[in-house]
Amino acid sequence: MNSINVFLSETSLQHVAAIHPPSIGGPEKVKSFILLVLQGALLTNERRMQRKMTDTDECGLCGNDNETLEHALRDCVLANLVWKGVFGL
Ligand SMILES: [Zn+2]
Numbered sequence: 001m002n003s004i005n006v007f008l009s010e011t012s013l014q015h016v017a018a019i020h021p022p023s024i025g026g027p028e029k030v031k032s033f034i035l036l037v038l039q040g041a042l043l044t045n046e047r048r049m050q051r052k053m054t055d056t057d058e059c060g061l062c063g064n065d066n067e068t069l070e071h072a073l074r075d076c077v078l079a080n081l082v083w084k085g086v087f088g089l
Contacts, residue, residue, distance in 0.1 A: 037073065044072050 036042040045067035049057040057066040061078040
């Protein structure tokens with residue numbers, strides 16, 4: 001399963017996939033982050049542990065759960081505070 005499907009419908013994914021990367025606005029770091037998420041390539045601690053790059057898959061922010069893409073973007077309590085601060089969600 002592509003993890004991004006948890007957040008977006010198939011129609012939305014097709015629309016986003018049709019956007020040429022240079023049309024994404026904002027600072028380079030934001031563009032890079034968005035592209036990594038869309039490509040399913042964000043290096044979470046779960047993936048780092050699978051690649052033996054770390055010895056823990058815990059979230060670096062809250063210390064709970066294993067840090068999957070879903071946790072990093074949606075489920076992490078501290079990440080949610082950032083989303084609320086940035087977007088008022
Ligand atoms: Zn967390």
